Amino acid sequence: MGSLHNGHMALINTSREENQTLAATIFVNPTQFNDDDDFTRYPRDIKTDLSLLEEAGVDIAFTPTLEEMYPPGITTFVDVGQLGDILEGKYRPGHFKGVATIVTKIISISRPTRVYFGQKDAQQCAVVKKINRDLHLGTEIVIVPTIRDSDGLALSSRNLYLSSDDKKAATTLYRSLCLSRTLWDHGENNTEKIKNKMAELIHTEPLASIDYISIANTETLEEVNSITGPSLVSLAVWIGETRLIDNITLCPIIET
Amino acid sequence: MGSLHNGHMALINTSREENQTLAATIFVNPTQFNDDDDFTRYPRDIKTDLSLLEEAGVDIAFTPTLEEMYPPGITTFVDVGQLGDILEGKYRPGHFKGVATIVTKIISISRPTRVYFGQKDAQQCAVVKKINRDLHLGTEIVIVPTIRDSDGLALSSRNLYLSSDDKKAATTLYRSLCLSRTLWDHGENNTEKIKNKMAELIHTEPLASIDYISIANTETLEEVNSITGPSLVSLAVWIGETRLIDNITLCPIIET
Numbered sequence: 048m049g050s051l052h053n054g055h056m057a058l059i060n061t062s063r064e065e066n067q068t069l070a071a072t073i074f075v076n077p078t079q080f081n082d083d084d085d086f087t088r089y090p091r092d093i094k095t096d097l098s099l100l101e102e103a104g105v106d107i108a109f110t111p112t113l114e115e116m117y118p119p120g121i122t123t124f125v126d127v128g129q130l131g132d133i134l135e136g137k138y139r140p141g142h143f144k145g146v147a148t149i150v151t152k153i154i155s156i157s158r159p160t161r162v163y164f165g166q167k168d169a170q171q172c173a174v175v176k177k178i179n180r181d182l183h184l185g186t187e188i189v190i191v192p193t194i195r196d197s198d199g200l201a202l203s204s205r206n207l208y209l210s211s212d213d214k215k216a217a218t219t220l221y222r223s224l225c226l227s228r229t230l231w232d233h234g235e236n237n238t239e240k241i242k243n244k245m246a247e248l249i250h251t252e253p254l255a256s257i258d259y260i261s262i263a264n265t266e267t268l269e270e271v272n273s274i275t276g277p278s279l280v281s282l283a284v285w286i287g288e289t290r291l292i293d294n295i296t297l298c299p300i301i302e303t
Numbered sequence: 304m305g306s307l308h309n310g311h312m313a314l315i316n317t318s319r320e321e322n323q324t325l326a327a328t329i330f331v332n333p334t335q336f337n338d339d340d341d342f343t344r345y346p347r348d349i350k351t352d353l354s355l356l357e358e359a360g361v362d363i364a365f366t367p368t369l370e371e372m373y374p375p376g377i378t379t380f381v382d383v384g385q386l387g388d389i390l391e392g393k394y395r396p397g398h399f400k401g402v403a404t405i406v407t408k409i410i411s412i413s414r415p416t417r418v419y420f421g422q423k424d425a426q427q428c429a430v431v432k433k434i435n436r437d438l439h440l441g442t443e444i445v446i447v448p449t450i451r452d453s454d455g456l457a458l459s460s461r462n463l464y465l466s467s468d469d470k471k472a473a474t475t476l477y478r479s480l481c482l483s484r485t486l487w488d489h490g491e492n493n494t495e496k497i498k499n500k501m502a503e504l505i506h507t508e509p510l511a512s513i514d515y516i517s518i519a520n521t522e523t524l525e526e527v528n529s530i531t532g533p534s535l536v537s538l539a540v541w542i543g544e545t546r547l548i549d550n551i552t553l554c555p556i557i558e559t
Contacts, residue, residue, distance in 0.1 A: 122385060123403070123437035128378030147379070152439045155411070181379035182404075183411045 049073040050090040050204035051099045054194040058163040059103045061191045066161060070107035071100050072153050074116060078124075079145030090207050109157065116152060124148045127177050133268055135170050135292065138258050138283060143174050150175050154184045162186050167193040167201045169281055169294045173268055193293070195221065201293045208289040216254035217286045220293040223248045227262070227280045231297050236273045238262040241280075249284060258283035258290065265296060274299060305329040306346040306460035307355050310450040314419040315359045317447045322417060326363035327356050328409055330372060334380075335401030346463050365413065372408060380404045383433050389524055391426050391548065394514050394539060399430050406431050410440045418442050423449040423457045425535055425550045429524055449549070451477065457549045464545040472510035473542045476549040479504045483518070483536045487553050492529045494518040497536075505540060514539035514546065521552060530555060 062069050073096055080086035093110065100108050124144050130136075131143030154162065162179075164172050176188045194202045199221035200214065209217055223245040230241050242260045249255050263270050265277040274297055281294035318325050329352055336342035349366065356364050380400050386392075387399030410418065418435075420428050432444045450458045455477035456470065465473055479501040486497050498516045505511050519526050521533040530553055537550035 118436075121437045123381060123383045123434050125379065125381055125438070128380070130378065148438075151407075155439045155441060158414075178379050180374075181377045182381070183408045185411060 048075045048089065048204065049096045050092055050207065051096045052194075052202045052204065052206075054165050054167060054202040056099070056103060057194050058165060058191050059100075059105060061189065062161070062163050063104065065189070068107070069105045070109055070157055070159065071105045072109045072111075072157075073097075074109075074111055074149070074153075076145060076149045077113065077117070078148060079142050081139045081141050090204050109153075116149065125151045125178060125182070127174050127181070130170075130177055130268060131174055134259065134261055134263075134281065135283065143170070146171055147174055147178050151178055151182065151184065154179070154186055159186050161189050163189045163191055165193060166190050166296075167203065167293065169279055170268060173266065199225070201291075203291065205289055205291065209286065213254060213286045213289065216252050217289075217291055219249050219252040219255050219286075220282060220284050220291055223260075223282065224280055224293060224295045228295060228297060231274060236275075238271055238273060238278075245280075245282070249282075254287050256285040258285065262297075304331045304345065304460065305352045306348055306463070307352045308450075308458045308460065308462075310421050310423060310458040312355070312359060313450050314421060314447050315356075315361060317445065318417065318419050319360065321445070324363070325361045326365055326413055326415065327361045328365045328367075328413075329353075330365075330367055330405070330409075332401060332405045333369065333373070334404060335398050337395045337397050346460050365409075372405065381407045381434060381438070383430050383437070386426075386433055386524060387430055389426075390515060390517055390519075390537065391539065399426070402427055403430055403434050407434055407438065407440065410435070410442055415442050417445050419445050419447055421449060422446050422552075423459065423549065425537055426524060429522065455481070457547075459547065461545055461547065465542065469510060469542045469545065472508050473545075473547055475505050475508040475511050475542075476538060476540050476547055479516075479538065480536055480549060480551045484551060484553060487530060492531075494527055494529060494534075501536075501538070505538075510543050512541040514541065518553075 059069065073093065075089055075091060077086050097108055125147040126144050127147050136143050164175055166172060172190050178184065179186055179188050198218045200217050226248055227241050227245055230244060235241055242262060245260050246257060249257055260282045261270060262278055262280050265279045271278055277296060277298045279294055279296055283290060283292045315325065329349065331345055331347060333342050353364055381403040382400050383403050392399050420431055422428060428446050434440065435442055435444055454474045456473050482504055483497050483501055486500060491497055498518060501516050502513060505513055516538045517526060518534055518536050521535045527534055533552060533554045535550055535552055539546060539548045
């Protein structure tokens with residue numbers, strides 16, 4: 048969706064190592080915004096974006112207009128079912144229908160060998176993997192690790208909304224994720240207990256307000272009671288007027 | 304869906320004139336049946352089908368298994384909205400969601416230059432055109448005219464269900480469509496009047512029971528009050544235990 052940061056650049060750099068030709072899409076997709084104001088104020092800077100892509104050696108920049116992606120009379124959408132209704136989907140109704148539809152369109156148009164998505168949007172990654180598999184789109188979905196600033200804050204175009212006080216407060220997301228890892232490293236397996244400790248930590252930050260904290264199966268994103276397989280710890284937290292998400296994965300070593 | 308007849312052969316013959324390589328898919332798609340019994344009893348004869356395809360010079364026969372097209376855990380579907388909910392969609396809830404989903408999958412897998420569908424399933428043609436456009440599937444949809452037997456009965460795999468009495472009764476569908484053309488040729492423009500006359504004719508056949516008679520815009524399939532542009536006259540009629548559909552198009556000559 049443009050407003051490029053080093054998280055996007057990591058996608059491009061990973062892609063460059065694995066492919067001969069690189070294409071990047073910049074399109075602020077209205078159907079994945081559940082709030083019109085959020086869509087209107089979403090940061091856009093196409094001129095800077097295009098020079099960043101050029102510098103990074105991207106061969107093709109695909110920057111369609113709204114009318115090209117959604118011509119008049121368009122009504123078809125792609126729905127992934129349950130996976131799109133939980134977590135982010137619960138707080139942002141219709142969001143993943145918008146994501147699934149635009150990604151299906153862009154993959155249909157470009158027919159890429161591989162597509163790169165950032166781990167920061169973990170549920171989006173799961174949704175995109177699912178449509179690729181379920182609709183036989185025939186591409187390979189590559190997930191690139193989250194890029195963080197020195198305080199641990201996950202890079203996001205929405206970070207542009209944060210004041211310097213907000214930015215300090217926003218580190219609480221990653222700190223709480225690290226806490227979950229520490230607790231787990233020390234033998235805590237009960238996800239309810241881990242989530243409570245994370246919430247306690249976040250509640251010490253007056254600017255923060257929690258939408259959800261989840262510990263779930265990394266594929267189905269269904270909540271788990273104890274960490275027995277690869278688990279996604281994810282959360283959505285408002286920092287003042289800005290909603291941020293972040294996640295880490297806990298992978299138990301299976302002894303054989 | 305196999306159980307090939309001369310309607311399918313017309314698709315193949317049309318395709319042969321316009322393409323170098325021909326592929327045919329045979330797959331009885333469970334998700335487009337709204338009735339389990341209908342799915343179970345749907346005629347299947349893969350052996351005969353494959354020899355017919357070979358005789359016709361088809362290069363590739365794609366005959367996936369249920370598990371290949373719908374692996375466990377599949378939940379994604381394609382929905383065309385309103386266009387899939389009217390006419391056939393009203394009487395067969397979920398039917399066009401099943402059609403749109405399987406066609407998206409097959410086009411994604413095969414990436415054809417052109418795809419051929421029969422005019423007999425007019426709403427299916429409209430739905431397939433819509434997903435191709437809305438999801439940017441990048442193929443060309445070619446509609447091939449309906450093939451009829453000497454009595455005017457549109458060829459359909461379901462005709463195998465008809466007894467010889469049923470077959471005679473089934474000619475009432477095409478006769479009523481021809482009546483609509485005759486009335487229109489004689490200056491009748493009022494679609495309510497035309498539909499009433501068609502219903503009258505069908506009611507003279509004791510084995511026939513009408514699901515719907517429609518006169519609609521050929522693209523949107525929305526009902527029209529008078530025939531001022533290209534209009535689809537379509538109907539669904541039960542003949543005994545068998546549900547049949549048929550249609551014709553009325554195209555006014557626009558004087559300029």
